[in-house]
Each structure stands twice: as C-alpha cells, then as structure tokens.
Amino acid sequence: MTELTNLTVAEIRDGHRAGDFSAVEVAEAFNANVAGAKALNAFIVETPEHAIAAAKQADADRAAGTLKPLSGVPIGMKDLFATNGVQTTAASHMLEGFVPRYESTVSQKLWDAGCGMLGKLNLDQFAMGSSNETSHFGNVISPWKRNDGSNAALAPGGSSGGSSSAIAARLCPAATGTDTGGSIRQPAAFTGISGIKPTYGRCSRWGIVAFASSLDQAGPMARDVRDCAIMLENMAGFDPKDATSLDMPVPNWEAALSSDLKGKTVGIPKEYRLEGIDPEIDAMWDAGIAMLKDAGAAVVEISLPHTKYALPTYYIIAPAEASSNLARYDGVRYGLRDLPQGAGLQDMYAATRADGFGPEVKRRIMIGTYVLSAGFYDAYYTQAQKVRTLIARDFEAAFASCDVILAPTAPSAAFGLGEKMADPLAMYLNDVFAVPASLAGLPAMSVPAALNREGLPLGLQIIGKAFDEQGVLNAGLAIEERAGFTARAEKWW
C-alpha cells in the first residue's frame, strides 16, 4: 500500500470512502510526520487529539453511511484563524497564550465538512512578511535544499510559510492559507505546491485575525489543483457575519475541472517582463505559454499599464488598514499586557505594543499611521485608492480580450533565510507579480511548473476574472498535467 501521507486530499477522501484504510490510520500517519518534523518549525501548536477525534468520527460516519465531503481528511490550520479552545496567536507575542472561545467561519466549515486539525501552522507575524522570518515563534524552514550541497536553510515563503512547508514535507495533505498580497501564492511557488486565492469575498473573513481588510482573503493550499478545488468548495460561501462576503452560490469546482482549454484565450501581460529578472523565470513562463497552447488555448499579449504602481499602492493601503486593524491590541482586554510599575494608560499601551509586536509589524503600523495622518492622507492614501481603481480597470480592459492571465508567481525561487531580512524593499519586491491581483480582488493561483538550476521549484500564476475560479483552476490543471512536476524535497529533518 502507498504510504498514507503521500496521498492527496482526493485520494484520502476516496480511499477512505472505499474502505481502503481507516481515517484513524490516516490521522495517525500524519500526526507521526508532524511529530517528527520539529526541525521545520511549521507548527506553533500541534493538535493530534483533534485530528484523531475527527478521524474516529469519520470512521463512525462511514459505518453509519453518513460520510461528509471531507470525512477522514486531516488538515493544517494557519494560525491566523481563530480556533475555539486552541491557542490562536497570528505568530505574535501579543497574542501568545490567547485562546479564543469562538471558531472562524472558514475553519468551522472545514470541521463541518469532516476535516480534522493536525495543528496551528506558523506564519509571518500578523501575516506580514514573505519569508516567515517575522514569526515570534521562530521562522519556518523550507523542506527544500539547493542542489549545490550548501545546505543553506531556505525560506518557505510567506506569510503562509507554515502551510507551504508542512504540505511540501507531507506533514499534512492540505492547509488553509490567507493571501493579502501573495501570502498563499508565493509560498506555494517556493515549495512546489498549489494554492489559490479566490475572488475577494468568496471566503468569510469572520474569525481571521485581520491584517488588511480590503485585501485579506482565505484560500486553500494543497499538492495539486484538484485538492485546491475540493478544499475551496468547503471553505467558501456567503457569511452574514462578514459585510464584505459575496452573496453567491458556491460552484461545484471539482466536478467542473477540465484541462481542455479549446476556445479559451490566455493573456500574457507585457509589463510583467521585468528588466534584469532571472532568465529561468522567463523561460518557465514561456514553457507555460506553450503548455496552455498545447491545451487548446489561444494566446494574446495584453497590457496592464499600471502594474509598476501596484507595489507602492499596496504598501500604502495594506499598512494603512493594518495600522488601524491592529489598534485593538492594547493590553486592555486580552492578550499581552505590560504594565510597568506605576504606569498609566498611555504607558501601558506603549510598553505592551513595544513588546508585543515584532519589528516588521511595527514598521507597517508606522507606515500606515504616517500615510493616514493629517496633511499626508490625500497625497498617499487617497492617491493610492485612485491607483487601485486604475489597476482594477487595467484587468477589466484586459479581460475583454482574454479569459485568464498567465504570469510568474514570484520573481525568483526560494531565497535563503536571512538573505533579505536586512532589506525590507528587496523583501517587498517578492510580491511584485502577486500584488496586482490582490488589489483588484481577483482569483489567482500558483501551480508548480519547473525546477530551476539549483533544483528549487518555480511557480506559474494564473489570474482570472472576478468569480471565475473555475477558469483559473482549469488553466492550472492544464499546466499541472503538462508540467509533470513530481519533484519533492528529500527528507533531511
């Protein structure tokens, strides 16, 4: 029998349904992998008992003939989702020890679908970062190594780096992620897995620790496109508790998967051909174009003229919202409280926030506070909102002549831990291809496409029209079938 931890979500679901193995066996196998992978630091909290309990229920449901869509599938939960009775930290010292008495809508949907939880996955602190190095609980390490024998520890991407690392290392078959400006897609690309950020509003934000409300969107990360479709079906849906939630039915994405792209047109944005970019990225992109043509699609060049303003726009809007969203962490009601001897209220705020937030979070709070302050608001925030509208219009115009857009996910393969921490701008550049779709609220996914000369995965990104997750998944599937990406990290941990 195949090793259970090598199975995909679909294989676990179907195998369990067919009686090939019990859900408890699956949960135990993954629990063992989790327990044996401390070196990756992918989990902040491990919850083997949760996975086992769900598995027992799945086995009982199978016996009773009451199986649910994801019965028997254990998953990882990014530690940005509030989980009832299980510590929820957003990888911050501020929320260290915080145990919510409520369950996020997305995680509740997954439990209702029969999933069990293997643990809470590490991430960049408050989802701010592209390498997982800003976590208060230490950085996650990618299971991948360069093939040059250097043995350098590599970044798993961020902010959903615990999710990407754990899936790539077979610690869980799938996990939740959140994407504000690439936090699902970039880590997926860095670790050779798939991940989709759906249209803004598809997944409820209720119970997800907020970073930037107008951009935050939950989505699944898994080993292949089908698993992403299955997971997303069980995460999405209208939620009256989130005023920005989409009141639309959730399509049956898995059933409609098709890699036949005849009649479809793929747009190639010329502005994404960056000066001085690693030629391997461009080569992978060209290979991707060929794959989609092979799948029957027509290919056209398109223009997204405001692309170069996307990153600066993002780094105004996201910090502005974050500076306000994170004001609630004040030491008054929950989480960390630093109350120096004889301190007053202002001193408590200062001490608590100085101690509770890491440097990257502070940097963004300061940027956000600055761009919203009197005298600067119009020059920064108002201007950025206008540019955001222009970027969204770029996409609308482009989609008049194509169905999906193909681009690289990230401008490079995974970098070494510590290589970019000293230079925030270099770090921010990692999201240059991911951010435009976030600003426009469009569905976008990353699928693994190739290995570079260092033996590290590279990802291709497909961006779709609003609400057209199906088009994105189908193009992703066409690439997946043709790229034949089967490489996996060799176990060293």
Next chain:
Amino acid sequence: MSNYTIKGETGEWEVVIGLEVHAQVTSNAKLFSGAATAFGAEPNTQVSLVDAAMPGMLPVPNRECIRQAVRTGMAIEAEINKWSRFDRKNYFYADLPQGYQISQLYHPLVGEGSLTIAADEKAGIPTDKVIGIERIHVEQDAGKLMHDQHPTMSYVDLNRSGVALMEIVSRPDMRSPAEAGAYVRKLRSILRYVGSCDGNMEEGSMRADVNVSVRKPGDEFGTRTETKNVNSVRFVMAVIEGEAKRQVGLIESGGTVVQETRLYDPDRNETRSMRSKEDAHDYRYFPDPDLLPLELDDAFLDECRASLPELPDAKRARYLSEGISAYNADVLTAEVEAARWFDALLEAGAKPVAAANWVTSELFGALNRMGRDISDSPVSPAQAAELLGLVADGTISGTIAKQVFEKMLETGDGAAAIVDREGLKQTSDTGAIEAEIAKVLAANADKVEQYKGGKEALFGFFVGQTMKAMQGKANPQVVNELLKKALG
C-alpha cells in the same frame, strides 16, 4: 433677530452658537453587533465579541439603526444620501475596544436640513426662527470607564460600546442661550415623535457638544470653543452664558480665545479647558474597509417616509386651524405623549377648543398634583371625552364638571354614572330657578337698588347667588335669561 447680547466694556457682543447633539438611536441591538442595548444592565453583560473587538471580529450594519436615522433626517426635512459610507476615527482609549470609532466623516447618511423654533417673546425670541442642520451621521458610542471600583485601577464597562448614535450637527445659527435651549427642546421633541431616540438626557441618551464664539455685530465669526457632553437643556444654556462672558472678558482684557475643547462642571457652573487644538488628536479618518458603502433603495426610503407620524409643527398648525389657542397648541404638541393623548381625546369626539382648555388646565393640574405622567393618567381619553360631552350637551355645567372629574379620579367610574348617582344633572326647570331668583332678589333688595341705579357689575353677584342656591345644578344660560327678566 435675537436681542441677546453680552455687554462688555467695549460695547455689545453677539454670541454665535452651534450644537452637535448626540442622540442614542432607539433600537434593541447595537449598530454593528447583535448585542442588547438596555440601560442600567450589570456591567459587561451586553457585550458581544464584536463589541469587545476580539481578534477577527467584523462589524455588520444593523438595518434598524440606519432606518431610524433616515426617518429622523426626513423629520427635519433633510436630504437623505442614498449612498453613504462609514469611516474609522482612530484613537486609543480604554473605553474604545477597536482602537477606532466607526463613524461617518466624508459621506454622512443625512445631509442638509432644518428645524424651526417657535417665537417666544418672554425668552427674547420675537419671531419663529429656522435653525439650519448641516448633517446627521451615524456612529458607535464608546464604553464607560469606572474609576471608583479599585484604589489604583480603572474598570471598563463595555455595555454602551457599539451602541448607535446619531450626531446631529447644527449650523452656527443660534444667537442666545434661549434659542439654543429652544433648539434642543424642539429637536428632542422631534426625535421622540419619530421614535428614533428616547431623548432621555439624564440617562445620557441625548447629549450636546456646545460650540460658542463671540463677535461684535457685523464682524466675522470669532474663534470658537467646544464644550463636550453637556447633558441637560439648563446646562446647555448655562454653558453658553458662562462661556460667552468668559470669552468677552478674555478678549477685552487683551487676550485671545484659543480653539479648544472644554468640559462643563455643573457643580461649579463653569467650564475648564480639556485640550487645545495643538494637542488635538489626529484621528486619521479613512473609509472602514470592513464595510461596504451603504446604499439605500427607493422602497426602503418610501417605507421610512410612510412610517413617520404627524410631526410637531404640522400638529400645531392643525390645532391652530381648529381654533385652539397658540399657547395651548404649544403645550399640547411639545411632548409626543401629551399630543397622542389629546388626539385620542379628539377622536373620541371631544370638541377641540374645550378639550384643549380642559387638558391643559384640569388634566395637567390633576396629573401634576398626583406626580403622574400623562402616559399613566388614571383617566383615559375615552372617559374624558364622555365628561366633556356632558358639558357640551348641557347635562352638567363647567363647575359641576370639575367635581365629576375629581370623583372620576377617586373612583375610576365613568362621568355619566357619577352624574346620575350623585344627581348632578343641571336643571333648566324655569319654575324652580325663578323661585330661587325671587328669594335671592328679596334677600338682597339693597343690591337690586344699586343695580338698577347703574351698577351693572352686580349682575354676576346675582348669578352666583342663584347658582349657589341651585347647588350649581342650574343651567347658567337659563339663569342669565331669567335674571335679566326679573331685574327688568
């Protein structure tokens, strides 16, 4: 024009007043959460996860709060903005869990409107005056700090956190404490008619920020100060008077007024500086990204409009057209409960003028003596209509009606039943009346002489004596006629 001025050493100063009234919206649930809003509950028992700003919690607008604000806007004939938006006002305070208040700076729900304060000669308001209202926006209230629970710590009660407020911002159109007082009373009356706020200033469901500046008549506006959270009409007027005098004194002694926020201390009847413009917060307002713009459709607006009751001005005009005196119309329309009671009385068939006189004198007098509100009057409009009907059709006189009303209050019985039981029906039996008149005239022969000699004022005396002899039961009109005949 108001004739109110402050007499300074350098001449007369005009006072310019604008008010920002915060009115708590009457609703069972808070503006963005399902939590309850009852006043006086145990601390922190009406707090949802959203109100406590737990991680990942999101606001969802409460339709009823929006509806009430829209109805209020319609009641002041304001422009209703079909597209509005919520903004975050960012500042740190222990009673503000989110670290920001959700309010509406850039695109308020309600735009330009106005209300009219009635002329009041005695208060120095010679004619009706229209006061402009710039806007009404909807926002969250904050929680409450309690400093008396612990020797070194302050406690926080979040029951009020997230409760919906309407901020009603006037134009700087008022020129005297009396006008400001009349404005607040009128606004309160409208809110209570509409049912969008209970107007209870003592419980804090209505409070005002008072903006005051002074200038020489004809000059530009002076620098204003804002006194926060004033919670009675009397205090609003006191703040204006005190603050205007303080500003005049300051300017005339060579100083300048600083734009600042001040606090009123009712015990000492003075305001003191809270913070100046220099250390004012930078609130970093920006559109709340958790909320979509608020878009109202015509059906919603139509429903809001259709649900509005007759408002004080319209009601007053109707009463005047029915012959009710201006004074009575004012008294009857000031409070919605009284107006509703009076309307019920008219519906039960009472004649408007007599009913108005009776309610404002007899009923209000009785309620006052009993320390009761009209909403728990022991006599119902239907019972009162029965009593007034007996007067109108001549069954009893006005004097007897007073006795009957007293019995009604004592026993709760109906007027007709009391009149029957006590034999109070007035008589038009000319024989009986003539007999009594003859006795009265015989007993007062000297006065009859004087009357006949030209002292006609004595006629009333003869009427009184006859009525007394008839134990008040004689029909006064018949008495008059017969007396005139008897006196030749």
